Amino acid sequence: xxxxxxxxxxxxxxxxxDWRQNIIYIGFIVLFLIFAVTLSDKGFLxxxxxxNIIRQTAMIAVMAIAMTFVLSAGEIDLSxxxxxxxxxxxxxxxxxxxxxxxxxxxxxxxxxxxxMFNGWLTTRVGIxxxxxxxxxxxxxxxxxxxxxDTAAVPILNQSYAWIFGGGSIGRIPVLLFWVLILGAxxxxxxxxxxxxxxVLATGGGETAARYSxxxxxxxKFRVLVLSSTAAALAGMLYAGRLQSGRFQLGExxxxxxxxxxxxxxxxxxxxxxxxxxxxxxxxxxGMINNGLILMGLEYSQQLIARGGIIILxxxxxxxx
Amino acid sequence: MTKPFVAVQMRGISKSFGGVKALDNxxxxxxxxxxxxxxxxxxxxxxxxxxxxxGIHKPETGTIQVGDQYLTESHPxxxxxxxxxxxxxxxxxxxxxxxxxxxxxxxxxxxxxNLINDKEAVRQAxxxxxxxxxxxxxxxxxxxxxxxxxxxTEIAKAISxxxxxxxLDEPSTALAVSDVERLxxxxxxxxxxxxxxxxxxxxxxxxxxxxxxxTILRDGKHxxxxxxxxxxxxxxxxxxxxxxxxxxxxxxxxxASKGDxxxxxxxxxxxxRPQKVDLKVHEGEIVGLAGLLGSGRSSLARIISGITPAQxxxxxxxxxxxxxxxxxxxxxxxxxxxxxxxxxxxxxADHSVQSNVTMASLKQLTRYGFEIKQKSQSIVDAQIKRLxxxxxSRDHAVVTLSGGNQQxxxxxxxxxxxxxxxxLDEPxxxxxxxxxxxxxxxIRNLAREGKAIIMISSELSELLTACDRIVVMxxxxxxxxxxxxxxxxxxxxxxxxxxxxxxxxxxLQTEIQLxxxxxTRLESTNG
Numbered sequence: 001x002x003x004x005x006x007x008x009x010x011x012x013x014x015x016x017x018d019w020r021q022n023i024i025y026i027g028f029i030v031l032f033l034i035f036a037v038t039l040s041d042k043g044f045l046x047x048x049x050x051x052n053i054i055r056q057t058a059m060i061a062v063m064a065i066a067m068t069f070v071l072s073a074g075e076i077d078l079s080x081x082x083x084x085x086x087x088x089x090x091x092x093x094x095x096x097x098x099x100x101x102x103x104x105x106x107x108x109x110x111x112x113x114x115x116m117f118n119g120w121l122t123t124r125v126g127i128x129x130x131x132x133x134x135x136x137x138x139x140x141x142x143x144x145x146x147x148x149d150t151a152a153v154p155i156l157n158q159s160y161a162w163i164f165g166g167g168s169i170g171r172i173p174v175l176l177f178w179v180l181i182l183g184a185x186x187x188x189x190x191x192x193x194x195x196x197x198x199v200l201a202t203g204g205g206e207t208a209a210r211y212s213x214x215x216x217x218x219x220k221f222r223v224l225v226l227s228s229t230a231a232a233l234a235g236m237l238y239a240g241r242l243q244s245g246r247f248q249l250g251e252x253x254x255x256x257x258x259x260x261x262x263x264x265x266x267x268x269x270x271x272x273x274x275x276x277x278x279x280x281x282x283x284x285x286g287m288i289n290n291g292l293i294l295m296g297l298e299y300s301q302q303l304i305a306r307g308g309i310i311i312l313x314x315x316x317x318x319x320x
Numbered sequence: 321m322t323k324p325f326v327a328v329q330m331r332g333i334s335k336s337f338g339g340v341k342a343l344d345n346x347x348x349x350x351x352x353x354x355x356x357x358x359x360x361x362x363x364x365x366x367x368x369x370x371x372x373x374x375g376i377h378k379p380e381t382g383t384i385q386v387g388d389q390y391l392t393e394s395h396p397x398x399x400x401x402x403x404x405x406x407x408x409x410x411x412x413x414x415x416x417x418x419x420x421x422x423x424x425x426x427x428x429x430x431x432x433x434n435l436i437n438d439k440e441a442v443r444q445a446x447x448x449x450x451x452x453x454x455x456x457x458x459x460x461x462x463x464x465x466x467x468x469x470x471x472x473t474e475i476a477k478a479i480s481x482x483x484x485x486x487x488l489d490e491p492s493t494a495l496a497v498s499d500v501e502r503l504x505x506x507x508x509x510x511x512x513x514x515x516x517x518x519x520x521x522x523x524x525x526x527x528x529x530x531x532x533x534x535t536i537l538r539d540g541k542h543x544x545x546x547x548x549x550x551x552x553x554x555x556x557x558x559x560x561x562x563x564x565x566x567x568x569x570x571x572x573x574x575x576a577s578k579g580d581x582x583x584x585x586x587x588x589x590x591x592x593r594p595q596k597v598d599l600k601v602h603e604g605e606i607v608g609l610a611g612l613l614g615s616g617r618s619s620l621a622r623i624i625s626g627i628t629p630a631q632x633x634x635x636x637x638x639x640x641x642x643x644x645x646x647x648x649x650x651x652x653x654x655x656x657x658x659x660x661x662x663x664x665x666x667x668x669a670d671h672s673v674q675s676n677v678t679m680a681s682l683k684q685l686t687r688y689g690f691e692i693k694q695k696s697q698s699i700v701d702a703q704i705k706r707l708x709x710x711x712x713s714r715d716h717a718v719v720t721l722s723g724g725n726q727q728x729x730x731x732x733x734x735x736x737x738x739x740x741x742x743x744l745d746e747p748x749x750x751x752x753x754x755x756x757x758x759x760x761x762x763i764r765n766l767a768r769e770g771k772a773i774i775m776i777s778s779e780l781s782e783l784l785t786a787c788d789r790i791v792v793m794x795x796x797x798x799x800x801x802x803x804x805x806x807x808x809x810x811x812x813x814x815x816x817x818x819x820x821x822x823x824x825x826x827x828l829q830t831e832i833q834l835x836x837x838x839x840t841r842l843e844s845t846n847g
Contacts, residue, residue, distance in 0.1 A: 192435035194428060197417075201425055204416035211376065211412040212425045213396040271416030 023316045024264050024277050028284050031309075035291040042294045049290065051173055055241070057286030058165070058175035059084065059234040060253060061279050064260040065186040066230030068278045069223045071261055072190065074203035074270025075122065075129040077224060080231035080257055082140035083114050084250030087235025089144045092153035092245025100160040104236070111232025114140060115225035122224060123217040129224065137254070144247035153245040164240025175237060179279060182230075186275040199223060203270025260285055263313050285310075325352040326385075327485050327516035328373065328404075333382035335368055342368040343379070344540045350485065355507060355517045357531035357548065359560055364537040366520055370487055374406050375399040386485060403484030407474040407491055415463030420445040422462050423477045448476050453502045466614065467494035475503065479510075486510065487518045492526060493749065493778075496612045497833075504530050523779070524553045536560055578788075579603025581639070582772040583624070583655075583741050588633035593619040593796030596633070601741070601772040606763065608787035609776045610832055616796035617776045618660055621743045624774065625657035626650030637741070651680065656734035660745040660776075662723070666730035669719040673711050674700045676718050676729050681736045703732035707762060724755025731762070742766060743774045748782060760786045780825045790828065792835045795842070799835035807831075 035044050043049050063080045070077045087110045094106035114136060121132040155161060167174040190196035201209040202216045209216050231250075238249040262268060263284060264277025288309055292302040328350040335343040343365045350356045360366045371377045373384060378394035385391070386402040406412075413422050420441040421428075429440040445458035449472070456465075456472050465473070471494045478486055488507075492500045507517055507530060521527055527534065528548065535545040536559040543559050544551075551559075583601040588594060593616035601607050609617040622628045624635070626644030635642050637653055644650045650657075659665035667676050678685055678696045685696040700714045707728040711721055718729055727747060734742065744763065748756045763786050767773050777783050783790055784807060792799045807824040 188435065194426070194430075194436065197421070197425065197428060197436060200417060201414045204414035208408075208412045208414050209425075211396065211408050212414075213400055214426060267416075271414065 021265060023313060024280055024284070027313050027316075028280050028287075031284065031287060031291075035287065035294075039291060039294045044291065044294055047171065049294075051171065051176075053283070053286045053290045054176050054179070055165075055173050056289070057282050058173075058179050059237050059250070060256050060260055060285065061179045061282035062182055062234045062237065063227075063231050063253065063257045064264075064278045064282045065182055065275055066223075066227040067257050067261045068186065068264070068266050068273045068275050069190065069196075069199050070129075070227045071258075071266045071268060072203045072270060072273030073199045073220055073223045074206065075220055075223060076258070076268075077118070077129065077133045077227040077231075078254050079114065079118065079133040079136035079140055080227060080234070081250040081253035082137045082144070083111060083228050083231040084235035084238060084253060085247045086110055086114070086140040086144040087232035088239040088245035088249045089148045089153060089247060090245070091236050091239045092155050093147065095155055095157055095160060096153065100157045103155075103157075103160060107232050107236040107239075108229060110235075111229035112225060114232075115228030116221075118228060119221035119224040123221045129220070133224075141247060141251075148245065148247055150247065155239055155243045155245065161240045161243050165237040166240050166243065175241070178237065183275060183279045186278075190273060190275050195219075195222070200271055200273065203267075203272075205271070256282075256285055259310050263310060284313075326350070327352045327387065328518070329383075329385040330369065330373065331383050331385075333369060333372055333379045333384070335372060335377055335379045341540050343372070345381075346537065346540070346542045348373075348535055348542070349545065350516045350518055351533075352484075352516050353511055353514045354532040355511055355519050355530050357527045357534040358518055358520045358537070359527065359534055359556060360537035360543075364560075365540040366537055367489065368540075369537070370406065370489060370518070370520070373399065373485075373487070374404060400481065400483075404487065405478045405481035405483030405485070406487035407471075407478040407489055412477065413462045413470060413474060415461070417462060418442075418458065419456060419460050419462060419465070419469075419473050420458040422473060423448070423458075423480050425477075427481070444480070445476065448480055452476065452479075452506055454499055468496060468499070468614070471495055472499065479506075483515065485516045485518065487520075489520045490522065491519075492521060492523065496614075497829075500526065524556060527556070528553065578605050579770055582637065583774075584634075584636040584639075585624075586634040586636070588620075588623060588635060589631045590616075590619050590623055590628060590796070591631055594623070594793070594798075595796035597796075597798055599791065599798070599801075601774060603740075603770045603772055604767050605789065606767045606773040606775055606787045608783035608790040609774065609793055610780065610783055610790055610828060611793035611799075612832065612836065615793040615835075617793055618745055619796070620793070621657060621660075621745045621774065621776060624650070624741070625655055625743055627657065651737060651739075654738070654740040656680070656737055656739035656742050658727075658730050658734055658742070658744045658747055660749070662727055662730060662749070666733075667718045667726055670717050672715045673704070673709070673718055673721075673729055674714040677703050677714075677732045677736055680733050699736050700732075703736055706735070707732050708758075722751075722755070724751040724759070727751055727755070727759065728762075731759075735766075739771065741772045741774070743776075745776045746778065747775065748777065748779065756782065757785075780828045781821055784821060784824045784828060792828075792831050794832070794835035795839040797839070799838060800831060802831075 063084065067077060067080065087107045090110045091103045091107040095103035118129070118132050118136055121127050122129045163174065165175050190199065198214050198219050201212065201214055202219045206216050235250060239245050242249070260282035261278045264274060264281030266273040266278060288306055289302070292305050297305060326349060328348070330346070330348040333343050333346045334341070346365065346369060348369060358366050368377060372379050375391065375393065375395045375398050383390060386404055389402050391398055391402060414425065417425070421438065423445050424441045428436045429444065431437045442458045449456050454472050456469050462470060462473060471491060475488065475491050478488065491503065495503070511517060519531055531548045533545065533547050534551055534556070536543040536556065538560065580603050581600055582603050585597050585599040588597045597620060609620065611617050623630045626647045626649045629645050635644070642653055663669065674696065677700045685692055685699070697714065703709070704711065704714060709728045709732065710725050718726055721729065731747070748759055760782060763773060763775065775783065775786055784804065787804055789801065789803050791801045807827040809820065809823040809827070
């Protein structure tokens with residue numbers, strides 16, 4: 001009798017309970033269909049437009065994949081946008097001085113250094129990551145403005161530009177491959193590795209995780225390093241796509257990144273996260289932006305409509 | 321018998337927290353293949369010594385030896401590698417992970433590619449629950465489980481480590497009697513295989529059933545270690561409480577005079593539980609709710625106190641129908657609930673005694689939105705005095721008090737609202753015997769003042785000591801409603817109070833088992 005009760009409740013969960021969990025996918029499809037019908041004469045379904053959405057949201061997606069780990073561990077990283085901006089500058093300057101390979105190293109090093117600093121402040125000094133990364137947001141932006149003298153730094157190396165965001169294979173932009181590969185790695189890392197399970201455990205119940213023998217400080221340190229490194233990579237993609245380094249690149253992205261993860265079903269309170277949801281969430285934000293522009297809304301109206309859609313989606317996904 | 325082999329040897333352990341000595345030069349020794357009970361009141365140092373053994377706290381002095389290995393690093397991983405496994409009273413479970421994921425956390429089964437294999441974990445968890453013969457869904461989210469299921473998960477997690485030393489810290493508080501029996505059967509098997517089991521419990525009857533030896537701590541000091549056969553319950557209690565107080569049996573049972581009808585329930589139903597409950601409580605009367613976990617006692621308490629609204633039925637207070645939609649409605653009608661979980665539903669641990677006590681009566685204590693300091697101070701001082709709360713001052717954080725005194729703060733908070741009807745859900749859970757009898761005596765005094773009291777407790781001796789009437793519930797329904805005298809054994813009036821209480825407890829236990837049987841029959845006839 002007990003057996004039938006559990007299986008019945010399981011079936012119930014799958015049929016009824018899960019629709020809230022899957023709201024992001026349902027919402028994505030519904031919104032896509034709405035745009036496809038209402039904006040068909042404005043070229044929404046035109047392959048070029050769809051590929052453009054991918055080009056515009058790839059960087060958000062890359063940062064949001066790492067942000068999923070940060071949020072799942074119960075932390076937050078507000079510095080990703082500025083770190084991306086800083087990385088565009090360091091990459092562009094390193095390429096100008098020592099070539100593309102040095103540029104890649106400089107970009108990744110930027111992310112690692114910032115991430116380790118964030119992690120150290122959060123886990124050793126004990127400043128909450130909200131404050132650490134809020135401060136780092138200003139520091140990274142200031143550093144980028146300072147070393148570049150607030151001027152754009154051009155990137156003339158074509159192979160760098162091709163690999164990091166500018167190129168395409170046939171009509172498929174290279175950026176799509178970055179998102180798919182990083183998304184797949186992120187998904188497996190969170191769902192199927194010991195590291196991912198420890199991240200979820202740390203965010204789900206820190207005391208319990210510690211009592212289970214998990215070094216929660218080390219986990220938090222690692223997710224913050226991961227996040228800054230992903231932000232630096234996103235910056236490298238910005239730099240490659242636009243063939244220049246500028247401190248304004250990535251400005252304000254942290255909000256879209258966090259929104260993408262939360263839309264996808266990752267909890268701001270930790271313990272719950274899905275990388276696939278995050279990637280779809282990022283694409284959805286890009287699609288909303290694109291659709292609203294095609295509708296001919298003014299920027300002010302776009303902001304309001306975008307905010308409304310995000311609130312609606314997150315509200316629908318809340319458990320009651 | 322050959323000389324028993326030592327599984328755990330802790331020598332001269334001392335540990336202080338902010339100047340307070342939690343452990344003072346304590347020795348603790350457990351043999352291979354025995355169940356060793358660790359006993360003591362609240363603040364005796366049981367949890368602390370277990371956390372030292374587990375590497376969560378670092379002792380200032382002393383040595384820890386597990387098997388032939390010395391533990392020096394004070395890290396949970398080191399203790400686990402040495403073969404120590406422990407359940408932590410629900411503290412080692414992650415609410416956002418599934419049961420199976422929790423059981424095998426940090427020890428996940430992996431596939432060839434080193435990826436986590438959750439299906440295998442579910443299979444192993446199922447097998448584990450099968451050996452324990454309990455029914456827990458390995459796929460369920462831990463956050464969605466009730467207390468009993470969480471506790472079983474916690475126990476399964478500890479057992480799954482195949483440890484040489486298994487520490488069970490109050491494993492049975494939320495378990496049904498039948499589950500406790502199954503757990504004991506399993507522990508005996510483990511013992512035969514040579515596992516050393518350290519068992520912490522406030523329930524003496526359990527200790528007598530399962531333990532071979534016992535160590536008793538008091539105020540951070542080692543009192544005695546002896547075979548259980550040399551420690552009858554009264555001796556144990558004597559060692560645990562010292563000279564402070566006696567057991568429950570000595571609480572004088574002064575009968576309060578029954579007044580007017582205060583609370584009446586007619587056909588009250590909740591969403592799942594309770595089912596069609598009729599209940600009358602008079603002024604000056606204490607009604608006890610007995611029953612197993614999930615029998616609907618706490619759900620009934622939540623309906624009476626307006627936390628969850630009733631789905632159907634009538635609630636009348638002094639003959640007038642009331643309709644509680646939220647806790648504030650009940651408070652306005654002078655109903656107060658001392659809730660089940662002290663730490664999450666009762667107190668705000670970091671706030672002062674004063675701010676906790678005044679939390680529910682701020683409306684009376686403010687004028688134009690400002691707190692009237694003198695009034696709230698005098699109310700807090702009055703509660704501290706009335707309940708004899710042991711605190712350095714009213715401004716000290718509640719977290720600095722012992723469990724029993726924290727509970728008194730919760731009771732004080734609700735007494736400050738001057739309720740007519742007081743509902744107490746497990747008011748003595750997790751507190752030592754001395755404070756228990758103090759709280760029971762306090763509840764009797766409140767009844768004498770004319771309050772109507774409903775009390776829920778899983779400790780039958782406590783219900784029998786405190787209550788005028790005992791209602792047995794099962795499956796959300798009321799099975800029986802008898803006066804306290806019903807459970808007296810008339811044949812032996814000359815027995816000492818301890819024996820009488822024990823006899824009554826047996827009688828009540830039987831009644832609860834009858835209720836379970838009746839409910840099972842009812843469910844099977846209803847399909």
